[in-house]
Amino acid sequence: MAELIGGLGTSHVPSIAMALDKGLRDSEEWKPFFDGYAPARQWMAEKRPDIAVVIFNDHGNSFFLDRLPTLALGVADRYRPADEGWGPRPVPVFEGAEDFSWHLADCMVEGHFDPLLCRDLDVDHGMQVPMELVFGRPEAWPVKVVPILVNTIQYPIPTPQRMWALGELLRRAIDSYPGNDRVVVLGTGGLSHQLQGARAGFINPEADREWIARIGSDPTRYRAMSREDYIEEFGSEGAELIMWLVMRGCMDAEVNTLHQHYFAPASMTGAGMVLLENAA
Amino acid sequence: MTSEDRIPDTPLLDRRRANMGYALNKMAMGLSSPEGRAAFLADEEAYLDRFELSDAQRAAVRARDWREMVRLGGNLFFILKISAVDPTPIREIGAAQAGMDLPEFLKTRLGKVTNG
Structure with missing residues (x-):
C-alpha cells in the first residue's frame, strides 16, 4: 500500500x-526566508516522494464567483x-497523479x-x-501532484473541524491505495495576514510562532477554534491556515516536528513552515 | 468597515458584499486574460462599459481608490489584477485601505522602519 512519509505546512505568499x-533569492530582504527552507528541501531530496497532495485555495484565478466550489479535487x-494577471509564470507544468486522484x-x-x-x-x-520552496525550479517536477482546492475567499468557508476530518479521510485514502507510492501532504496558506479593509496589514507574529511550535505536538486548540477565531487571531486571509489542518489531520496523533521556520513580514504576511513525520 | 461586518474593519466576502461587488469583481477577473488586459489598456472606459458597474464603482476604479473599491464589494484577490495593468505595490494598496501613508503603514502594521 502507499505510504504517507510526511506532512509539510507552508505559506504560499x-x-x-x-x-x-x-x-x-539571495537579497538581504529575502535570503533569511529562503534559507529557512533548506532543511525541508533537503528532506524532500532524500525522501523522494512520488506523490504530493497539495491543499490550497485558489485566489480568484481558476474559479470566479459565478460558480465557486467549496471543495475541488484535481483529477x-x-x-x-x-495567468494571475502578469501572464503564466515560468514554472514547469505539473504532472498529475491521476490514478491516485480518482481513488481519492x-x-x-x-x-x-x-x-x-x-x-x-x-x-x-x-x-x-x-512546490518551488521545497523542490526549487527543476526542468520537470520530481513528484506527481494531487491538488485539493478549498474556498477560503467567499463566505461561508468550510470549518476548521471539516478540514481536520478531510485530513483523516485523506489518510485512509493513502493507506488504502494499492502500490508502493510514497506520499507527502502539503497544507498551505497563511500565516497571519489581512489584505482587506481598515485592518489591512494586520500580522500577529506571536500567534504565528505559537502555531509553528504547536501544530505538530499539540494541535488541540487549533482544531477546536472557530472560523471567527482564526480571523481574529490570524487576520481575514490568515484564516487560510485551516488548510494546514488537512495536513495535520492526515498525520498520526503523535508526530515529530523535524524542521520549523518563521519569517515576518514577507510582503504583508507572516511566513513559514513546519515539516512533520509520524512518530512511530 | 461598517457595523454589518462581524469582525471590525474586516470586510469578509459574504452574501451582501459578494452581491454588491459582483460586477466590479467580474470586471477585474476579465484582466486575467491577455485580451482583457489589452482592452483595458487600450481604452479603459470602453472596457468598463462591458460591465454593469455602479457609478460609484466606476469612479473608484478610475481613481484607483482601493479602499473605496473594497467598500463597494470589491475583493482584493480580484481587484489586485488592476495592479497588474497599472502597477501598484501591494503594500501601497494595504496602506490605502488602512488610511495611512506607506511609511506609517509599514512601521505600525508590519513593524518595518524602512520602505522595504
Missing part, C-alpha cells in the same frame, strides 16, 4: 514567487500554471465529502509557491 522571478494528468475522489464521495472534480485546471501561486 505570491511575493515569494515574485522574489524568485526577480532573482531576489487531471497535468496542470498548467495560471471515490474515497471522498464514499466518505461524504463531495468535491468538484476538475480535469482541466490551471493552478495559481497557492500551489506553485509551496
Whole structure:
C-alpha cells in the first residue's frame, strides 16, 4: 500500500514567487526566508516522494464567483500554471497523479465529502509557491501532484473541524491505495495576514510562532477554534491556515516536528513552515 | 468597515458584499486574460462599459481608490489584477485601505522602519 512519509505546512505568499522571478533569492530582504527552507528541501531530496497532495485555495484565478466550489479535487494528468494577471509564470507544468486522484475522489464521495472534480485546471501561486520552496525550479517536477482546492475567499468557508476530518479521510485514502507510492501532504496558506479593509496589514507574529511550535505536538486548540477565531487571531486571509489542518489531520496523533521556520513580514504576511513525520 | 461586518474593519466576502461587488469583481477577473488586459489598456472606459458597474464603482476604479473599491464589494484577490495593468505595490494598496501613508503603514502594521 502507499505510504504517507510526511506532512509539510507552508505559506504560499505570491511575493515569494515574485522574489524568485526577480532573482531576489539571495537579497538581504529575502535570503533569511529562503534559507529557512533548506532543511525541508533537503528532506524532500532524500525522501523522494512520488506523490504530493497539495491543499490550497485558489485566489480568484481558476474559479470566479459565478460558480465557486467549496471543495475541488484535481483529477487531471497535468496542470498548467495560471495567468494571475502578469501572464503564466515560468514554472514547469505539473504532472498529475491521476490514478491516485480518482481513488481519492471515490474515497471522498464514499466518505461524504463531495468535491468538484476538475480535469482541466490551471493552478495559481497557492500551489506553485509551496512546490518551488521545497523542490526549487527543476526542468520537470520530481513528484506527481494531487491538488485539493478549498474556498477560503467567499463566505461561508468550510470549518476548521471539516478540514481536520478531510485530513483523516485523506489518510485512509493513502493507506488504502494499492502500490508502493510514497506520499507527502502539503497544507498551505497563511500565516497571519489581512489584505482587506481598515485592518489591512494586520500580522500577529506571536500567534504565528505559537502555531509553528504547536501544530505538530499539540494541535488541540487549533482544531477546536472557530472560523471567527482564526480571523481574529490570524487576520481575514490568515484564516487560510485551516488548510494546514488537512495536513495535520492526515498525520498520526503523535508526530515529530523535524524542521520549523518563521519569517515576518514577507510582503504583508507572516511566513513559514513546519515539516512533520509520524512518530512511530 | 461598517457595523454589518462581524469582525471590525474586516470586510469578509459574504452574501451582501459578494452581491454588491459582483460586477466590479467580474470586471477585474476579465484582466486575467491577455485580451482583457489589452482592452483595458487600450481604452479603459470602453472596457468598463462591458460591465454593469455602479457609478460609484466606476469612479473608484478610475481613481484607483482601493479602499473605496473594497467598500463597494470589491475583493482584493480580484481587484489586485488592476495592479497588474497599472502597477501598484501591494503594500501601497494595504496602506490605502488602512488610511495611512506607506511609511506609517509599514512601521505600525508590519513593524518595518524602512520602505522595504
